[in-house]
Amino acid sequence: MSVINYKSNQIFPPPPPSGDPTYQYILLKHRVVPGLRKLAVYQKEGGYEGLKKALNDYQPGQVIDLVKQSGLRGRGGAGFPAGTKWSFIPKVGGAKYVCCNADESEPGTFSNHELIENNPHQLIEGILITCYAIGSELGFIYIRGEFARGARVLEEAVKEARAAGLVGKNILGTGFNCEVIVHRGAGAYICGEESALLESLEGKRGFPRLRPPFPAIAGLYARPTVINNSETLCNVPHILRHGPEWYANYGTEKTKGFRLYCLSGHVERPGNYELPCGTTFRKLIYDLAGGVWKGRKLKALIPGGSSTPFLAATDEVLDTPMDFEGIAARGSMQGSAGVIVFDDQTCIVGAVLRLVEFYKDESCGKCTPCREGTQWLVQILHRLEHGEGRPGDLELLLNVGSNIAGKSFCLLGDSAPVPIESALKLFREEFEYHIHQGRCMVGPGANRPVTIGAAH
Amino acid sequence: MVEESNLKLTGESRQKIVALKQLYPSPRSAVLPALHVVQEQFGYVPVPPMAEVADILEILHGEVEQVATFYRMYHQQPVGKFVVKVCDSISCYLRGSDELLAQGQQKLGVKCGGTTPDGQITLDKIECLAACGNAPCIQVNDEFIYDVTPAQFDAVLDELKRAKKNPYFVP
Numbered sequence: 353m354s355v356i357n358y359k360s361n362q363i364f365p366p367p368p369p370s371g372d373p374t375y376q377y378i379l380l381k382h383r384v385v386p387g388l389r390k391l392a393v394y395q396k397e398g399g400y401e402g403l404k405k406a407l408n409d410y411q412p413g414q415v416i417d418l419v420k421q422s423g424l425r426g427r428g429g430a431g432f433p434a435g436t437k438w439s440f441i442p443k444v445g446g447a448k449y450v451c452c453n454a455d456e457s458e459p460g461t462f463s464n465h466e467l468i469e470n471n472p473h474q475l476i477e478g479i480l481i482t483c484y485a486i487g488s489e490l491g492f493i494y495i496r497g498e499f500a501r502g503a504r505v506l507e508e509a510v511k512e513a514r515a516a517g518l519v520g521k522n523i524l525g526t527g528f529n530c531e532v533i534v535h536r537g538a539g540a541y542i543c544g545e546e547s548a549l550l551e552s553l554e555g556k557r558g559f560p561r562l563r564p565p566f567p568a569i570a571g572l573y574a575r576p577t578v579i580n581n582s583e584t585l586c587n588v589p590h591i592l593r594h595g596p597e598w599y600a601n602y603g604t605e606k607t608k609g610f611r612l613y614c615l616s617g618h619v620e621r622p623g624n625y626e627l628p629c630g631t632t633f634r635k636l637i638y639d640l641a642g643g644v645w646k647g648r649k650l651k652a653l654i655p656g657g658s659s660t661p662f663l664a665a666t667d668e669v670l671d672t673p674m675d676f677e678g679i680a681a682r683g684s685m686q687g688s689a690g691v692i693v694f695d696d697q698t699c700i701v702g703a704v705l706r707l708v709e710f711y712k713d714e715s716c717g718k719c720t721p722c723r724e725g726t727q728w729l730v731q732i733l734h735r736l737e738h739g740e741g742r743p744g745d746l747e748l749l750l751n752v753g754s755n756i757a758g759k760s761f762c763l764l765g766d767s768a769p770v771p772i773e774s775a776l777k778l779f780r781e782e783f784e785y786h787i788h789q790g791r792c793m794v795g796p797g798a799n800r801p802v803t804i805g806a807a808h
Numbered sequence: 809m810v811e812e813s814n815l816k817l818t819g820e821s822r823q824k825i826v827a828l829k830q831l832y833p834s835p836r837s838a839v840l841p842a843l844h845v846v847q848e849q850f851g852y853v854p855v856p857p858m859a860e861v862a863d864i865l866e867i868l869h870g871e872v873e874q875v876a877t878f879y880r881m882y883h884q885q886p887v888g889k890f891v892v893k894v895c896d897s898i899s900c901y902l903r904g905s906d907e908l909l910a911q912g913q914q915k916l917g918v919k920c921g922g923t924t925p926d927g928q929i930t931l932d933k934i935e936c937l938a939a940c941g942n943a944p945c946i947q948v949n950d951e952f953i954y955d956v957t958p959a960q961f962d963a964v965l966d967e968l969k970r971a972k973k974n975p976y977f978v979p
């Protein structure tokens with residue numbers, strides 16, 4: 353159990369014992385350097401040196417090449433190489449934009465939150481370098497509305513940076529001009545989807561756009577636009593400062609660097625863990641986080657946020673390196689690196705219902721398969737969970753799911769049936785038990801007296 | 809009580825919205841932040857100030873209303889002075905958020921979404937707040953409280969019953 357005062361500022365787990373080389377905090381340096389939020393402290397720790405280097409030593413195109421060489425891949429979900437994405441921006445005159453995606457709303461994902469509230473300059477520096485690289489003079493931080501404090505911290509940091517000549521006109525006397533605008537959303541998971549984010553930033557409902565054109569060609573205000581996750585951008589200053597070889601030293605062959613694994617659910621010490629890409633689940637969950645809570649056993653895990661399929665608690669899975677390729681080889685996805693742990697007392701039907709309810713609530717309503725389909729899924733799961741399941745319901749679930757995935761306008765629709773399909777593969781007997789016995793097979797609900805609709 | 813039709817933005821709110829309009833390459837981009845200003849003043853987004861926002865930003869009234877109804881943070885109706893939002897997504901669910909919600913409903917005597925008769929507290933649930941490592945977590949208006957135990961939740965509600973300002977505000 354964490355011993356953190358729930359009212360205090362220190363909200364994340366205390367730093368683990370030093371001496372272990374794994375714990376050279378880079379993105380999470382604020383955990384060992386008090387006050388890193390302030391510009392003076394950030395600069396004392398080498399902050400804005402990456403920006404200086406970029407502006408003084410490199411042409412924009414060279415910055416893109418460095419980031420390509422580092423192997424940095426997007427942290428928002430798909431893992432697209434950041435440097436390659438930037439190189440798609442056409443070399444035309446006129447306005448271009450960088451949008452930082454800080455909408456972080458995928459259940460199980462919470463790295464941006466910690467980075468923004470504790471080390472805002474790291475992100476701002478990353479945005480400035482990215483703007484320079486693609487020839488943009490305006491960067492936006494689209495931050496989810498619920499991060500009111502995060503937005504305050506960022507705004508304060510932008511003010512500090514502007515006063516120090518790091519944001520605004522003629523930055524560091526190099527002739528580079530760049531503004532950063534902190535833009536608060538207002539509560540909508542779909543605005544994390546990049547084209548919906550752009551719509552929202554233009555002051556509209558967050559409906560995803562048809563593609564092509566892709567944002568690199570026609571993004572914000574129909575101008576060339578780069579969209580990157582906050583954590584992706586936080587890596588950029590370090591790559592500039594220490595060089596791409598240094599960065600590529602960390603990680604695996606195809607997934608370079610380190611990342612924040614967001615560990616939540618039934619573990620002893622949940623929180624963000626900054627680890628080299630490709631660390632195994634076993635190391636994260638057992639060696640670092642103290643294992644499953646209450647001395648229980650692991651039942652299953654979700655490796656990359658709620659949109660990624662469940663994995664079983666096998667040795668093979670536990671020894672899988674957490675990178676894009678490693679997790680894909682086990683039939684799931686790296687996604688947002690939100691690792692959710694389920695103990696052996698969890699009723700999988702209840703958990704799946706909760707997962708799918710999220711997609712129902714967050715469907716933007718633009719297309720019918722997703723809007724209607726997610727409601728049906730929840731309805732069926734709800735009756736299963738409450739002992740009113742009917743024979744044939746499992747086939748019905750899969751059938752409805754297959755009419756959403758691939759037939760919806762955006763990936764939210766594709767994600768909605770994912771928990772159902774993967775849970776049915778691993779734990780079908782629990783769903784059947786619900787239908788036939790009218791109650792849970794495991795967990796506290798297993799002993800519940802059957803009151804309604806039992807076993808028709 | 810002022811009739812809703814008479815609700816007007818203060819000079820300060822108008823100034824903030826004008827400044828937002830000038831910040832963006834396109835004035836329409838200021839709609840979301842402008843509605844946050846409206847909600848700060850009224851506690852929800854009433855119709856007449858939305859029209860004022862539209863006029864300041866020189867866009868259609870309907871364009872503002874579309875936004876106000878799409879995003880969950882904008883309250884269409886008045887709510888309590890403090891809105892207590894319990895995250896009920898998966899990671900919080902796994903660590904007891906449903907129990908917190910039940911406890912809150914019982915203690916306050918309201919249903920989820922309801923407001924205490926004195927207008928002090930609205931209890932609601934919310935989707936994942938990106939604090940899953942500190943589950944269960946809640947928000948009081950826009951401020952977070954992490955790792956909430958039942959005893960702490962009880963204390964939070966007691967405190968809010970009397971509070972004038974949000975005690976959980978962290979600058």
Ligand SMILES: Cc1cc2nc3c(=O)[nH]c(=O)nc-3n(C[C@H](O)[C@H](O)[C@H](O)COP(=O)(O)O)c2cc1C
Nearest residue numbers: 426427428453455456457544545546580581584763
């Ligand atoms: C429904 C949906 C929600 C998403 N939410 C987020 C989010 O909150 N944050 C994020 O960075 N990416 C999110 N993404 C992915 C973005 O569309 C985009 O791929 C990403 O921001 C690109 O940044 P990256 O290349 O740095 O990963 C979401 C995608 C979908 C389909």
Ligand code: SF4
Nearest residue numbers: 718719722760762765
């Ligand atoms: S799939 Fe769902 S979230 Fe995506 S556009 Fe369609 S309704 Fe909206």
Ligand code: FES
Nearest residue numbers: 895900937939940
């Ligand atoms: S599930 Fe509650 S904060 Fe993410």
